[in-house]
Amino acid sequence: MDELLDDLEAIVGSGGVLTGADVAARPAAWLRGDPTVARAIVRPRTTEEVSRILSRCHALGQTVVALGGNTNLVDATLTGADDILLSMERMTAIESVDTVGATMTVQAGVPLARVHEAANEAGFAFTLDFGARGSAAIGGAISTNAGGNAVIRYGMAREQVLGLEAVLADGTVVSSMNRMLKNNAGYDLKQLFIGTEGTLGIITRAVLRLRPTLNSLSSALVAVERYESIPPLLNGLGASLGGSLSAFEVLWADFYDTVTADRERHNPPFEPGYPFYVLIESRGGDQASDAARFEAVLADALESGLIADAAIAGSGAQRQALWAIRDDIDRLVELLDPIMAFDVSLPIGDAETYAAGVNRRLAERWPDTFRGTTFGHLGDGNLHFLLTVGSEDKAEQHAVMDIVYEELRPYGGSISAEHGIGLEKRDYLGHSRSDSEIALMKTLKAALDPNGILNPGKVFV
Numbered sequence: 001m002d003e004l005l006d007d008l009e010a011i012v013g014s015g016g017v018l019t020g021a022d023v024a025a026r027p028a029a030w031l032r033g034d035p036t037v038a039r040a041i042v043r044p045r046t047t048e049e050v051s052r053i054l055s056r057c058h059a060l061g062q063t064v065v066a067l068g069g070n071t072n073l074v075d076a077t078l079t080g081a082d083d084i085l086l087s088m089e090r091m092t093a094i095e096s097v098d099t100v101g102a103t104m105t106v107q108a109g110v111p112l113a114r115v116h117e118a119a120n121e122a123g124f125a126f127t128l129d130f131g132a133r134g135s136a137a138i139g140g141a142i143s144t145n146a147g148g149n150a151v152i153r154y155g156m157a158r159e160q161v162l163g164l165e166a167v168l169a170d171g172t173v174v175s176s177m178n179r180m181l182k183n184n185a186g187y188d189l190k191q192l193f194i195g196t197e198g199t200l201g202i203i204t205r206a207v208l209r210l211r212p213t214l215n216s217l218s219s220a221l222v223a224v225e226r227y228e229s230i231p232p233l234l235n236g237l238g239a240s241l242g243g244s245l246s247a248f249e250v251l252w253a254d255f256y257d258t259v260t261a262d263r264e265r266h267n268p269p270f271e272p273g274y275p276f277y278v279l280i281e282s283r284g285g286d287q288a289s290d291a292a293r294f295e296a297v298l299a300d301a302l303e304s305g306l307i308a309d310a311a312i313a314g315s316g317a318q319r320q321a322l323w324a325i326r327d328d329i330d331r332l333v334e335l336l337d338p339i340m341a342f343d344v345s346l347p348i349g350d351a352e353t354y355a356a357g358v359n360r361r362l363a364e365r366w367p368d369t370f371r372g373t374t375f376g377h378l379g380d381g382n383l384h385f386l387l388t389v390g391s392e393d394k395a396e397q398h399a400v401m402d403i404v405y406e407e408l409r410p411y412g413g414s415i416s417a418e419h420g421i422g423l424e425k426r427d428y429l430g431h432s433r434s435d436s437e438i439a440l441m442k443t444l445k446a447a448l449d450p451n452g453i454l455n456p457g458k459v460f461v
């Protein structure tokens, strides 16, 4: 090892710095298996170690990229041969659970699924949830302001964080471990680190907001004949379920038909044939009355013609089977090779016109190789495309992005609903943010990281 790495190993202890084959053994990104390239992977155990590492790197101008579970889908953790990856994998302590104040204090490397378990063990719920829960770390989820399956009810990661501790590029520890819902004493500094993809500081600890465990869960998959029925269905459910709607996931036929075709993996409640399917979920405090209301609301929607058919989950296993269809991204990764993932948002009334326009242009341009699937947390205006045009060529992939993002502009949509910008969407930031917004982002970056060592080149240049 070289002198810097020797110094860093002295900070994190023997075995805390990985180099060579140990670095290459790790995949560089979740969607691709190519090996990680980095000067080293450094694995601190405490905030103090992170502070000492950054202080040293800041002095030398050594670039540092924070690493959680590496499940981001936008090349946000991609490194070159000179970069150091600062992995939070040894910072996995659940420090405390406050059952009176309903908070949990954690280190940044705790996997999201472990946060859920610890909350459940304490009789509470942590409501940030998405498919990568087993691998994504809470610090990564906060750094990307992740969304997921229950945003419509509970909000994104930002709404689940009461306090944060972060280390600035020069090693300064900013401890803002607030535990109250309300605290307007000056600037809310934690927001600097939420959704900023490790470019302004390294999150080391967090105070998370827990919610009451709701005993009753009602879930259904419904089939819909016309897109025009979906916005009134969403608004109607919002009102008639009295604010208990917690998921509204729309699957276009191209998604549903592709995923459910393999009957060894899935036993879908409807045969293919409808253009849209909606996974609906409602959470409440009384199973009997909530289930009755849920059924009555869906019966009304059937009668009014907003939905064409409905399958209500009668058990936890049936609920899981419905979610397994929605969450079977693994199957699409197998089928749509080489895969491209998109995550945009736009007003819900425009989503189908937009999606149809994108799919039409992609099919025209790559008539033999384009295959796409469309789905999303549409209750949040969030649409995903998982697709392939059969090519890994960078220019071809850029041409796909041009189409997806150009088509979005007339609707005033966002090129990133929840995954962030990373490296992949950097060239398109100007599609969704004004010059003055980007200039202010750069001002903040220069103030907090004057040597530009934190996740360089990501989000903007």
Ligand SMILES: Cc1cc2nc3c(=O)[nH]c(=O)nc-3n(C[C@H](O)[C@H](O)[C@H](O)COP(=O)(O)OP(=O)(O)OC[C@H]3O[C@@H](n4cnc5c(N)ncnc54)[C@H](O)[C@@H]3O)c2cc1C
Pocket: 030, 065, 066, 067, 068, 069, 070, 071, 072, 073, 076, 077, 088, 108, 129, 130, 131, 132, 135, 136, 137, 138, 139, 140, 141, 142, 143, 144, 145, 146, 147, 148, 149, 197, 198, 199, 201, 202, 203, 204, 329, 418, 419, 455
């Ligand atoms: C199957 C699948 C489903 C997904 N579903 C959703 C979904 O429904 N909703 C959604 O929002 N996202 C979803 N995602 C993507 C989501 O953004 C990530 O899963 C998660 O938020 C990132 O966490 P991570 O620990 O893997 O972070 P990483 O990928 O390791 O890092 C992400 C970014 O955060 C930075 N970072 C990581 N840790 C820290 C830290 N401690 N301090 C500062 N910066 C840090 C990194 O430098 C990088 O810029 C999904 C991903 C997959 C693979």
